[in-house]
Amino acid sequence: MNPIGLDIGTNYTKATKDGKKVTIFPSIVVYGEEKDWSLKGEEKEVYVGEEALAIIQSLENVEAMRPLHEGRLMHQSYMELARHALKVLDTNPDTIATGLPVKSSKSEREALARDLKEQLKVEPLIFPEPVGTLAHLGIDTGVCVDIGFGTTDIVVLSHMEYLRGDTLLVGVDWLYENIEVLVRNSVGISITPEELTGLLTTDCEVGRVRSGKRITISQKDISSEYEKLMKSWIERIVSRTKLMLEGLSTTIVDNLVLTGGGSLLPGVYEEFSRSFEEVAKVTRPDDPVTSNARGYYALAKILFGDEEKEEAEKASEKGKDESKKKGKVKKEEVS
Numbered sequence: 308m309n310p311i312g313l314d315i316g317t318n319y320t321k322a323t324k325d326g327k328k329v330t331i332f333p334s335i336v337v338y339g340e341e342k343d344w345s346l347k348g349e350e351k352e353v354y355v356g357e358e359a360l361a362i363i364q365s366l367e368n369v370e371a372m373r374p375l376h377e378g379r380l381m382h383q384s385y386m387e388l389a390r391h392a393l394k395v396l397d398t399n400p401d402t403i404a405t406g407l408p409v410k411s412s413k414s415e416r417e418a419l420a421r422d423l424k425e426q427l428k429v430e431p432l433i434f435p436e437p438v439g440t441l442a443h444l445g446i447d448t449g450v451c452v453d454i455g456f457g458t459t460d461i462v463v464l465s466h467m468e469y470l471r472g473d474t475l476l477v478g479v480d481w482l483y484e485n486i487e488v489l490v491r492n493s494v495g496i497s498i499t500p501e502e503l504t505g506l507l508t509t510d511c512e513v514g515r516v517r518s519g520k521r522i523t524i525s526q527k528d529i530s531s532e533y534e535k536l537m538k539s540w541i542e543r544i545v546s547r548t549k550l551m552l553e554g555l556s557t558t559i560v561d562n563l564v565l566t567g568g569g570s571l572l573p574g575v576y577e578e579f580s581r582s583f584e585e586v587a588k589v590t591r592p593d594d595p596v597t598s599n600a601r602g603y604y605a606l607a608k609i610l611f612g613d614e615e616k617e618e619a620e621k622a623s624e625k626g627k628d629e630s631k632k633k634g635k636v637k638k639e640e641v642s
């Protein structure tokens with residue numbers, strides 16, 4: 308079998324064909340407009356990933372399409388991103404293992420499975436998003452909180468079976484929207500989520516040209532507001548997670564995992580862990596951005612790998628039976 312693990316998130320698409328190396332690109336699709344000139348001699352109709360990001364960062368008023376909005380699936384851009392992932396990975400898989408928000412509807416999941424089957428000719432496997440990280444860590448009983456860009460997803464598993472879960476419409480976007488408004492009100496420029504991530508995690512400077520002037524901001528301009536907003540945001544996620552854990556056996560809660568790119572923002576893991584001090588130790592995978600994709604790949608290997616093994620065993624059993632029969636016939640012929 309030849310599966311890929313594909314995690315199409317609101318902000319980033321993560322894809323792997325070996326469970327180790329993960330390709331990441333922005334989950335953005337832009338439909339091209341006709342331009343007066345094309346210096347590279349190409350006019351594309353659709354731009355995906357890095358190219359689409361470059362367009363929206365250099366031009367204002369271009370409409371960017373993202374695959375998920377408020378936890379709901381936007382089919383057209385989702386399929387464009389899936390196709391792009393196959394192109395970048397340079398593979399032609401027979402199985403795509405992927406995830407959707409925990410509270411996605413059954414009809415959404417069925418429609419996605421149908422589209423993947425019909426348009427990409429693959430066998431689809433769809434999991435609740437945080438299950439990928441638990442599978443990646445080899446945990447079959449535990450809790451995972453995935454702070455993504457659009458949603459925060461919580462899942463509780465017992466022996467690899469879904470017990471309960473939830474999707475909160477407060478992902479990193481809630482935090483970023485608040486910071487973006489602050490920036491816009493104070494210096495009058497709009498910045499993209501990708502620029503804000505750079506500002507918060509690597510301290511790069513971000514700027515625009517406004518009325519003939521160069522306007523820039525850096526991390527120190529927003530750090531005290533960030534701290535306040537981050538704490539109240541995490542507080543909301545923590546209180547909903549605690550509700551979800553109420554009454555659960557401590558053996559389940561012993562594996563409490565925090566994942567998703569949101570867990571890498573400054574202070575988030577520390578704040579979340581502190582709030583659960585009296586419940587359990589919170590762990591975080593090495594790379595919380597890619598752990599779902601790796602886990603989906605592992606799950607495809609386990610689920611379909613087992614089927615393949617069974618088939619191979621059956622075939623070899625059949626082979627043995629037939630050779631026994633043949634042997635018998637030969638012996639009979641001899642006698």
Ligand SMILES: Nc1ncnc2c1ncn2[C@@H]1O[C@H](COP(=O)(O)OP(=O)(O)OP(=O)(O)O)[C@@H](O)[C@H]1O
Nearest residue numbers: 316317318319455456457458479504567568569571
């Ligand atoms: N090193 C990093 N790389 C990428 N994102 C990071 C990093 N550090 C922090 N982040 C934050 O994580 C966010 C993306 O997280 P993630 O990839 O888990 O979201 P998503 O899967 O796109 O969204 P969702 O799961 O809600 O659909 C970014 O918007 C950014 O704010």
Ligand SMILES: [Mg+2]
Nearest residue numbers: 316317455456
């Ligand atoms: Mg995600």
